[in-house]
Amino acid sequence: MVGKVVSSSSRVTVSDVLMLTMPNRALFSCAALLAGVLLSGSANFAPIAFAFLMLMSTYCSQAVYNNILDVEGDRVDAPDRPLARGAVSIPAAWNLHFLLFLLGLVFAYLASPALVPVMLLFELLGYVYSAYTKGMGVLSYATLVAAHLCIPLLAGYMLFAQPDWRILSIVAFVFFTEVLAFSIKDYKDVEGDRRQGMRTLPVVLGPRRASYVTLFGLLLVPALFLLPWALLRLSILFLALYGIAAAAKLAFGMKLLRDPSPASAGGMLKKFRLVILIEMLAWCLA
Numbered sequence: 001m002v003g004k005v006v007s008s009s010s011r012v013t014v015s016d017v018l019m020l021t022m023p024n025r026a027l028f029s030c031a032a033l034l035a036g037v038l039l040s041g042s043a044n045f046a047p048i049a050f051a052f053l054m055l056m057s058t059y060c061s062q063a064v065y066n067n068i069l070d071v072e073g074d075r076v077d078a079p080d081r082p083l084a085r086g087a088v089s090i091p092a093a094w095n096l097h098f099l100l101f102l103l104g105l106v107f108a109y110l111a112s113p114a115l116v117p118v119m120l121l122f123e124l125l126g127y128v129y130s131a132y133t134k135g136m137g138v139l140s141y142a143t144l145v146a147a148h149l150c151i152p153l154l155a156g157y158m159l160f161a162q163p164d165w166r167i168l169s170i171v172a173f174v175f176f177t178e179v180l181a182f183s184i185k186d187y188k189d190v191e192g193d194r195r196q197g198m199r200t201l202p203v204v205l206g207p208r209r210a211s212y213v214t215l216f217g218l219l220l221v222p223a224l225f226l227l228p229w230a231l232l233r234l235s236i237l238f239l240a241l242y243g244i245a246a247a248a249k250l251a252f253g254m255k256l257l258r259d260p261s262p263a264s265a266g267g268m269l270k271k272f273r274l275v276i277l278i279e280m281l282a283w284c285l286a
Helices: 002-006 014-021 023-040 045-069 071-077 090-111 115-133 138-158 165-178 181-195 201-205 207-224 226-231 236-258 262-284
Strands: none
Touching (some): 014 023, 014 045, 023 045, 023 138, 023 165, 023 262, 045 090, 090 115, 138 165, 138 262, 165 226, 165 262, 181 201, 181 262, 201 207, 207 236, 226 236, 236 262
């Protein structure tokens, strides 16, 4: 069925579909969802499974939408991508996007009717990022953090509990400490972003000056992670994992300060995603 939805071309492969939907990048969002569930203090397998399926479907639908909007730039900067090289047609990509969106709605309802508006907000922020804020510096980072970390955290909690001061303070902490850190994603594409008229932090300030702002964002976790541990009476396991993440972010910041080149930042970005995953796992063990 996927082959029919994506394209009738014989060139389409599983790799093409995965490159278009990018499900691997949803891992830390899934970890954030699980953290929300565990922080609620309750669990039931079926709603959790449907919530994960909701998150994956919605994330993948956003990825397809983002690829559709980026196709012209990808034909220059990333011609190996499925839409850029014509392995998947634009109409087929739209069909896949809407199919994943509808699946997300169905899974949200099966998990809990209360998650339907949360899922729609998640999807809306994906549209806002891809169509409007992607090249707008801090606004783009705020959109990403809200959509991919804060909303999944809240959604997991809302499966079994009403939002309260504890989960809202955790969501606020995650948002505040990650917004500027997410600027690390923009150093690998500075020239391409400049040609497309995007106003990312490294484009506006230049990589060297921008690296000081990114360093400040990366240092927020080392500076502040003891506060939620002490005030919310979290576990030693949380402290240990967040401590590991804090040390890694400090190392990233110092390395970026020394070498903010695309090659250096591109290598750090993959490790940065792993560190975000560690942070979300820390909340799972909080």
